[in-house]
Amino acid sequence: MELWFLGTSAGMPISGRNVTSVALRMPQNRGTFWMFDCGEGTQHQLLRTSFKLSRLEKLFITHLHGDHVFGLPGLLSSRSSLGGTEPLDLHGPQGLREFMETSFRISGTHLNYPLQIHEIVEGKVFEDEAFSVEAAKLDHRIESFGYRIAESPRAGALNTALLADMGVPSGPLYGKLKSGEDVSLEDGRIIRSSDVIGNPLPGRVIVVLGDTKPCASAIQLARGADLLVHEATFSHDLAIKADDYTHSTALQAAETAQAAGAKRLLITHFSSRYKPEDLSGLEAEARSAFPYTDAAIELRPYEIPLN
Incomplete structure (x- = not known):
């Protein structure tokens, strides 16, 4: 499994950084990938990877701010034009259905595959024999969710x-x-x-949070995660501004990871005030509280090894 960031900028893109989207390459035997959020320009970013839209299986939206959803109608339309015929599950907050149906109706868009829209509440939003996905509300200006993707335990080793x-x-x-x-x-x-056969081996846990200020539900959702993706819109000298806009600083993201007992933290969703060369400062700030932190770099695969 690999995590790819297709955009790491907050609010609007800047040169060298697109707005928010994350792709999760599923295990090889599944042969698909999942996405989390779909900001404007996401499908252009996908063209720079080996991902094929026809293999997109599920798409999870954290919240309905434009930098997280404005690329969605175009991407889903392109999936149809590129020959995608398998059903696609789209999960997200209340209002997602209206947004999609209105966009398609006004633009006259027709899909050649079944689009199943699930407007979620807190709790388990998906489960099959290999994975489950749990959602929890965060603390943001509008309804915003985080997702916990848990792999089922694997059979123990043969003695x-x-x-x-x-x-x-x-x-x-x-x-x-x-x-x-x-x-x-x-x-x-x-x-x-x-x-x-030995005891079952634990599956991997990946947690992708939407926009949020520090909150207890973020810590609970990320408990023991192998990999936590957390926004870090501002450096901590702008903590008051972050609170006013219900965002987090890099230090606050690290404190959440530390409190949750996560194994690794990737920070993202950087304000446009921070240029690519500034991200090392945000990374250093976070590492002061949680050493296993990296500032996410777009179009670089982050492997999630087996436990």
């Missing part, structure tokens, strides 16, 4: 040393045991899968 000691020949029997199937040996012994 091959024990199997060798037991005289179980390697090969297809190992595969059956790994898949949870008990096997019978030629001498009549039955080897139970549960006896030779």
Whole structure:
């Protein structure tokens, strides 16, 4: 799994930085990607990556401010023009359906695939056998959500040393045991899968927050996350301004990561006052409270390794 930032600027784009969007490359066996927010120009950014819109499976909107949604009608229309036919799930706050239906109606846009719009409330918004997604409200001027993407636990490791000691020949029997199937040996012994497989391995947890000032729900949602994406609109010398506009500083993002026990923090959503060369200062500010912080760089893959 990899996280790609397609835009890291707050409010409006600047030279070298687009407005907010994040792409999450799902595991290879799934063959798809998910997106979080879709600011203006997002599909142009996608053209600079290996992502194919036809493989976009789910799109989650944190809130309806323009720098997070103004690229959405165009991107969904292009997905249709590029031959996308698989259904697409679109999740987001109340008002998302009206925004999309109005945009399509006025522009005469027709999609060649089913678009399923889900206006969410707090709690679990998606679950299948491999992943679940939980949403929680944050503290912003308008309704804004954060999303916790949790991978299901994986089967534990096969104890091959024990199997060798037991005289179980390697090969297809190992595969059956790994898949949870008990096997019978030629001498009549039955080897139970549960006896030779270790404890389940925890899945990865990625948390992507929308715009927010520091709040308890952000900490709770990010509890123990392998990777936390948190806005850092301002440096901490502008903490009063950040509070007035219900945003966070780089230091406050780091304090949230520290309080949540997250393993890694990527800060994003930088005010246009900060040029690319200024981001190292925001990064250093955050690292003073949480050393495992990086200022997100657009179009660079951030790997999320297996636990």
